[in-house]
Amino acid sequence: MASYDVIVIGSGPGGYVCAIRCAQLGLKTACVEGRETLGGTCLNVGCIPSKALLHATHQLHEAEHNFAKMGLKGKSPSVDWAKMQAYKDDVIAQNTKGIEFLFKKNKVDWLKGWGSIPEAGKVKVGDEVHEAKNIVIASGSEVSPLKGVEVDEKVVVSSTGALSLNKIPKKMVVIGAGVIGLEMGSVYSRLGAEVTVVEFLDHVTPGMDGEVQKQFQRLLKKQGMDFVMGAAVQGTEVKGGKAKVTYKLRKDDSEHVLDADAVLLATGRRPFTDGLGLAELGVEMTGRGQVKTDGHWATNVKGVHAIGDAITGPMLAHKAEDEGMAVAETIAGKAGHVNYNVIPSVIYTHPEVAAVGATEEVLKEQGRAYKVGKFSFMGNGRAKANFAADGFVKIIADKDTDRILGAHIIGPMAGDLIHEICVAMEFGAAAQDLALTCHAHPTYSEAVREAALACGDGPIHS
Ligand code: FAD
Ligand code: NAI
Numbered sequence: 001m002a003s004y005d006v007i008v009i010g011s012g013p014g015g016y017v018c019a020i021r022c023a024q025l026g027l028k029t030a031c032v033e034g035r036e037t038l039g040g041t042c043l044n045v046g047c048i049p050s051k052a053l054l055h056a057t058h059q060l061h062e063a064e065h066n067f068a069k070m071g072l073k074g075k076s077p078s079v080d081w082a083k084m085q086a087y088k089d090d091v092i093a094q095n096t097k098g099i100e101f102l103f104k105k106n107k108v109d110w111l112k113g114w115g116s117i118p119e120a121g122k123v124k125v126g127d128e129v130h131e132a133k134n135i136v137i138a139s140g141s142e143v144s145p146l147k148g149v150e151v152d153e154k155v156v157v158s159s160t161g162a163l164s165l166n167k168i169p170k171k172m173v174v175i176g177a178g179v180i181g182l183e184m185g186s187v188y189s190r191l192g193a194e195v196t197v198v199e200f201l202d203h204v205t206p207g208m209d210g211e212v213q214k215q216f217q218r219l220l221k222k223q224g225m226d227f228v229m230g231a232a233v234q235g236t237e238v239k240g241g242k243a244k245v246t247y248k249l250r251k252d253d254s255e256h257v258l259d260a261d262a263v264l265l266a267t268g269r270r271p272f273t274d275g276l277g278l279a280e281l282g283v284e285m286t287g288r289g290q291v292k293t294d295g296h297w298a299t300n301v302k303g304v305h306a307i308g309d310a311i312t313g314p315m316l317a318h319k320a321e322d323e324g325m326a327v328a329e330t331i332a333g334k335a336g337h338v339n340y341n342v343i344p345s346v347i348y349t350h351p352e353v354a355a356v357g358a359t360e361e362v363l364k365e366q367g368r369a370y371k372v373g374k375f376s377f378m379g380n381g382r383a384k385a386n387f388a389a390d391g392f393v394k395i396i397a398d399k400d401t402d403r404i405l406g407a408h409i410i411g412p413m414a415g416d417l418i419h420e421i422c423v424a425m426e427f428g429a430a431a432q433d434l435a436l437t438c439h440a441h442p443t444y445s446e447a448v449r450e451a452a453l454a455c456g457d458g459p460i461h462s
Contacts, residue, residue, distance in 0.1 A: 012040020014308025014320030015138030148235025357406030373454030
């Protein structure tokens with residue numbers, strides 16, 4: 001038995017960042033992880049492996065569609081799926097080992113095994129019970145089940161199985177046009193699979209800006225993905241290694257069936273808190289199975305905190321990381337803070353989609369007066385040269401004060417461009433502040449400036 005200032009349960013981006021920050025702040029810290037490797041969903045079966053496959057298949061797409069246009073002749077690369085998998089696994093290993101290195105460097109003890117909290121101030125791992133002045137639950141999330149769809153991780157897969165299918169399917173049905181469905185759907189579509197996305201709503205990526213949703217779906221269709229919208233999946237049936245997906249169209253209740261070699265279930269994730277003993281401990285939960293916390297990530301049980309996918313808010317790695325750092329600082333007696341109004345979200349397809357802050361839809365609902373500055377990448381020289389002119393930047397600012405309220409980008413490097421606007425929002429900047437900032441030419445970021453100019457006297461290049 002050992003005694004710690006802090007024991008963090010879970011080593012995903014929330015947990016490992018929290019543990020490292022606690023140690024840096026002079027607290028004796030351990031992190032419990034039941035997986036074989038550190039890094040949680042994000043590094044092992046989430047952000048990192050999916051981005052590796054998106055990167056590799058984007059290169060293939062470029063070679064097939066754009067190389068010849070630039071005078072680069074020769075045969076397009078063929079796909080060695082086993083090698084691509086090995087590349088992805090290597091990327092995972094480098095990242096998970098990196099966290100192990102950081103734990104050693106910062107003197108964070110890795111308690112290997114599944115942890116539970118038998119009573120406040122104690123964490124049990126295997127047969128050992130450790131003492132902890134503070135416990136941070138960072139146990140993450142898991143795939144939400146869907147009635148009638150049995151995931152076998154072979155033919156009917158979750159995102160985890162989709163990252164390592166035995167072979168590239170000829171026909172793939174994706175259930176859910178959310179972030180996972182469209183990222184992984186893009187991967188297999190680029191690899192030559194016929195991908196059909198079946199979505200319950202009439203638009204893709206719920207919660208995103210309406211104009212972005214429309215253009216995004218249009219561009220994915222152009223790339224070869226098929227969409228069945230307004231359709232509720234009733235169930236899947238697997239026979240002889242093939243699947244049938246039955247869905248009902250909401251408009252007329254008609255039933256339809258799709259054949260597939262692989263089915264990806266991507267209809268959301270839910271908090272994972274199994275085995276922690278939270279009910280026995282008396283930890284309050286929300287109606288959606290999240291650990292209930294106050295503004296400082298404290299639960300109702302003294303000394304027990306929670307962060308990341310296990311609590312409310314967007315299920316994003318960087319949101320978990322920020323909470324990890326903030327709760328560490330709070331525990332160390334400092335002022336931990338997360339600005340939930342400025343958390344960017346990014347979809348790593350091609351083009352990328354990125355957003356921060358309010359959408360027009362929400363502002364309309366609130367009755368708030370706003371103005372919009374929009375600029376198409378068609379007017380951006382760099383984007384045109386790089387065959388990346390599809391998309392736009394949209395900045396939303398307060399009608400009277402010009403203060404930036406949100407931004408929505410679909411286009412090249414959208415996931416990087418959004419951060420200029422995040423920083424501006426953190427500083428309470430007006431659109432004019434961005435418009436008056438010199439931006440290097442030729443860069444994609446000029447499109448952000450032009451959108452800011454469009455909030456005022458107008459852009460130059462449109
Ligand atoms: P997790 O990363 O889920 O980590 C929790 C860890 O706790 C796990 O390793 C688990 O084994 C461990 N654990 C749980 N219970 C116990 C216990 N009792 N004892 C010991 N260990 C325990 N987000 C982004 O921001 N960008 C992306 O590009 C992105 N891509 C994604 C792609 C996919 C396919 C998926 C599935 C998710 C993606 N996400 C992405 C979401 C992101 O992975 C999560 O938001 C993030 O991992 C949440 O971090 P966390 O620390 O809360 O939990
Ligand atoms: P999601 O919530 O993004 O999308 C789920 C989609 O499924 C929605 O469009 C929903 O309307 C639809 N749906 C629900 N029930 C349905 C049904 N019965 N039939 C058809 N469609 C149905 O969830 P997803 O894609 O599973 O991702 C889970 C979480 O993982 C995301 O919320 C996100 O936070 C995180 N993630 C983030 C990434 C990123 O930041 N780039 C990448 C991948 C995941």
